[in-house]
Amino acid sequence: MNSVEFIWSVLPVLLKGMVMTVQLAVLAIIFGTMIGLVIALMKIDQRPWLNRIGGLYTWFFRGIPLLVQLIFLYYGLPAVGIVLTPYSAAVLGLSLCGGAYIAEIIRAGIQSIEKGQMEAALSLGMTYGQAMRRVIVPQTYRRLLPPMGNEFITLLKDVALVSVITMVDLLRSAQLLNQTYFRPFELYATVAILYLILTSIFTVAVGYLEKKLTLPE
């Protein structure tokens, strides 16, 4: 079997791993964004105790390597009676860690909105919450796209780390195939190319969204 034939024959297995990688990345970005929004709002709140909780969160989850967090969640927690499936440990670890970075992105986005916008909203009689929801946060969407796109690509690549907790993602499926066929060059080159295709699709999509969300002038 020449290289092309070999890759063609194992491609369905690799694509299955790729689907898992994309699935984990999408879940992580969804949950990570929810966590990030809550933490960001805590950090800019007027109540200092909320600022501190928000600060503690980023300090903790940004300060520990994701690899260590994943290993702890999957191999460490069972020792105290908390047993997670590899899938839930992967989603949890990626979301918690992604959330810490996304919180910083959202916080910076909100703080970049001119102060007068909040004042105008409050002057209409809106509560702080209404002003955030209707006026401030919607204005951050377009500004958040480029850094969020970056974060998504980072997360997508970080998913490869879940191979250490027995999740069969794109990288792990290649490793398993390699144990059977021992053709590392073809397998890992294909993995690299598949990653590039994924990130390229995503870059184009973000660019398109960015154009679409630009306000007319």
Add this chain to the structure above:
Amino acid sequence: MISVSQVSKSFGQLKVLDDVSLDVQTGEVVVIIGPSGSGKSTLLRCLNCLEQVDKGAISINGQTIKPGSNQVKSRDICQLRQGIGMVFQRFNLFPHMTALENVIEGPITVKKIPKQEAVDKGMQLLEKVGVADKADSYPGQLSGGQQQRVAIARSLAMEPKIMLFDEPTSALDPELVGEVLAVMKNLAKEGMTMVVVTHEMGFAKEVADRVLFMDEGRILEDSKPGKIFSNPSQPRTREFLKKLL
């Protein structure tokens, strides 16, 4: 309608309002003039709680504002602000909404008015300020004068009893000032209670019932426009007006 008594406020070491007292009657148009940094804008911003007073009390629309955030519950502040329109120097229109959406945002979100009703009312208001043809334009597509008129309509949509104007024409090109002042003159004619911080002396002369001159956080002079412009009682006022003309 508005009663400010012995209000003081500092930003750190800097005293921006120093024992200020002021009464405004229903339907009165009060214009505040004075050099920059004299506390005019701060006084205006204290009236709708965008700034907190350190000392003294403000009674406005039957509600009282005192120092300390805990004494005025946040819901009371929202209630208070609904009755007071505020127009800013830099318009502060919501850039992600069309002109009409800007105008109906307050009624829909704050007053929970049905959308169709808010739209009808909003179109009337845009008509009134002369920008009905721009209802579907975004703020970025409008001139400064048009933006400020939409901003006035946005405030009016909440049916305020009082309108505050914080240098509404200072950010405009000279040829656009007139269209905004015309809208404000109409409002005054309709009997709206207005407090206006401005450098437009022509507007003050023509429309104001009273003109206040502020300097270094104090109201130095409070008189009819005829008197303050022809024969100011304070040398400081005379000096300021001479520089302007």
